[in-house]
Amino acid sequence: xxxxxxxxxxxxxxxxxxxxxxxxxxxxxxxxxxxxxxxxxxxxxxxxxxxxxxxxxxxxxxxxxxxxxxxxxxxxxxxxxxxxxxxxxxxxxxxxxxxxxxxxxxxxxxxxxxxxxxxxxxxxxxxxxxxxxxxxxxxxxxxxxxxxxxxxxxxxxxxxxxxxxxxxxxxxxxxxxxxxxxxxxxxxxxxxxxxxxxxxxxxxxxxxxxxxxxxxxxxxxxxxxxxxxxxxxxxxxxxxxxxxxxxxxxxxxxxxxxxxxxxxxxxxxxxxxxxxxxx
Amino acid sequence: xxxxxxxxxxxxxxxxxxxxxxxxxxxxxxxxxxxxxxxxxxxxxxxxxxxxxxxxxxxxxxxxxxxxxxxxxxxxxxxxxxxxxxxxxxxxxxxxxxxxxxxxxxxxxxxxxxxxxxxxxxxxxxxxxxxxxxxxxxxxxxxxxxxxxxxxxxxxxxxxxxxxxxxxxxxxxxxxxxxxxxxxxxxxxxxxxxxxxxxxxxxxxxxxxxx
Numbered sequence: 001x002x003x004x005x006x007x008x009x010x011x012x013x014x015x016x017x018x019x020x021x022x023x024x025x026x027x028x029x030x031x032x033x034x035x036x037x038x039x040x041x042x043x044x045x046x047x048x049x050x051x052x053x054x055x056x057x058x059x060x061x062x063x064x065x066x067x068x069x070x071x072x073x074x075x076x077x078x079x080x081x082x083x084x085x086x087x088x089x090x091x092x093x094x095x096x097x098x099x100x101x102x103x104x105x106x107x108x109x110x111x112x113x114x115x116x117x118x119x120x121x122x123x124x125x126x127x128x129x130x131x132x133x134x135x136x137x138x139x140x141x142x143x144x145x146x147x148x149x150x151x152x153x154x155x156x157x158x159x160x161x162x163x164x165x166x167x168x169x170x171x172x173x174x175x176x177x178x179x180x181x182x183x184x185x186x187x188x189x190x191x192x193x194x195x196x197x198x199x200x201x202x203x204x205x206x207x208x209x210x211x212x213x214x215x216x217x218x219x220x221x222x223x224x225x226x227x228x229x230x231x232x233x234x235x236x237x238x239x240x241x242x243x244x245x246x247x248x249x250x251x252x253x254x255x256x257x258x259x260x261x262x263x264x265x266x267x268x269x270x271x272x273x274x275x276x277x278x279x
Numbered sequence: 280x281x282x283x284x285x286x287x288x289x290x291x292x293x294x295x296x297x298x299x300x301x302x303x304x305x306x307x308x309x310x311x312x313x314x315x316x317x318x319x320x321x322x323x324x325x326x327x328x329x330x331x332x333x334x335x336x337x338x339x340x341x342x343x344x345x346x347x348x349x350x351x352x353x354x355x356x357x358x359x360x361x362x363x364x365x366x367x368x369x370x371x372x373x374x375x376x377x378x379x380x381x382x383x384x385x386x387x388x389x390x391x392x393x394x395x396x397x398x399x400x401x402x403x404x405x406x407x408x409x410x411x412x413x414x415x416x417x418x419x420x421x422x423x424x425x426x427x428x429x430x431x432x433x434x435x436x437x438x439x440x441x442x443x444x445x446x447x448x449x450x451x452x453x454x455x456x457x458x459x460x461x462x463x464x465x466x467x468x469x470x471x472x473x474x475x476x477x478x479x480x481x482x483x484x485x486x487x488x489x490x
Binding site for chain 2: 162163168180181182183187190191193194195196
């Protein structure tokens with residue numbers, strides 16, 4: 001009976017504690033509606049959400065336990081131009097977690113291979129595009145396929161992953177080709193290497209990463225869809241958005257952009273990284 | 280559910296056809312292979328017994344998906360094969376190991392006096408096997424064989440992983456384009472039942488008829 005009484009007493013205490021905790025959460029959330037640009041300049045730090053599992057864009061280096069990639073370097077450059085004293089802080093995000101984290105105020109900006117789309121623009125604001133992503137083709141070295149026109153023949157086989165947009169796109173671009181949908185990118189790449197298909201299709205960024213790790217493959221034909229990557233910030237942060245746009249302009253004009261593109265994409269075999277500089 | 284079926288009837292039918300085709304080929308192949316290895320396990324020749332044991336233990340103890348992927352990505356470099364071929368071969372080899380063990384159990388369940396009697400009457404070992412032992416053995420193992428056949432039909436869904444265009448592959452594709460996951464997989468389940476239920480009843484009928 002005594003234990004029961006204690007339990008009954010504990011209940012209101014627990015409720016009060018949880019109320020306090022939840023209120024505290026609410027307060028931090030309301031801070032996200034403050035002017036982020038002023039916050040960055042006052043605290044001298046800018047919190048970025050980056051990918052940690054995407055080769056060339058944001059990948060965790062196991063030796064140094066730091067995230068490295070094109071997105072990360074862009075974030076560093078942008079931060080430097082917004083406030084020279086500020087330090088960039090990197091938080092690991094995935095495609096599922098990035099928008100909730102931004103909306104909750106845990107991160108101030110997302111630079112994580114995020115395509116600017118109309119649906120997303122309803123929830124977040126985007127900077128101008130900093131990378132021209134798009135769907136492309138990966139083939140084996142020496143393949144006769146040079147672009148999507150070569151694919152649009154009877155008997156050619158294109159590999160993709162189940163349920164991806166890229167599979168729907170390729171069916172429109174090359175309706176005569178047979179499309180095989182595999183479970184994930186690793187399996188699709190294995191199937192390409194064992195000759196089960198003539199080409200693999202998905203975003204060029206992912207294909208460059210595959211190609212760098214597998215020198216016997218080539219990315220060909222440029223991009224046949226437009227999926228520009230942008231920096232995402234919370235709605236209403238116009239000041240921050242303007243200064244990010246200004247930073248991106250500066251990065252592109254003073255040659256830093258060229259340097260970064262060269263740093264990350266010049267090792268992709270058989271691919272001219274200069275293609276990425278043309279708009 | 281009716282909508283999904285109406286809008287994607289041709290995909291479902293073609294997937295159903297591929298699943299049926301692959302199952303029938305794998306069933307015949309695995310029954311033949313399984314019987315051969317079962318006999319190899321009981322012949323007096325030690326070499327044959329060892330070979331049969333190695334074959335059975337390998338294919339019985341590796342997941343079907345691994346066997347199928349092996350044919351799809353490794354063997355294909357020597358003999359080019361589609362996902363359908365790789366999947367059907369994997370299915371046949373995998374199931375044959377189980378069928379071999381089932382049939383062996385059947386052969387051993389036939390009283391040894393049958394073989395001895397047949398040999399005493401002048402039949403050779405193979406004749407005795409063919410006319411006396413195997414017919415009795417198969418009668419005994421019909422119920423467990425039925426289980427193997429039903430498992431084979433359901434295991435054919437691994438074809439989806441190597442783009443074999445079977446029922447499961449079509450189901451995955453329809454589910455991922457329509458986002459109507461639940462209804463799609465209900466329809467897929469019903470199509471599998473169309474194959475497995477008659478099979479199940481036929482095995483039961485055989486059991487009654489031969490018992």
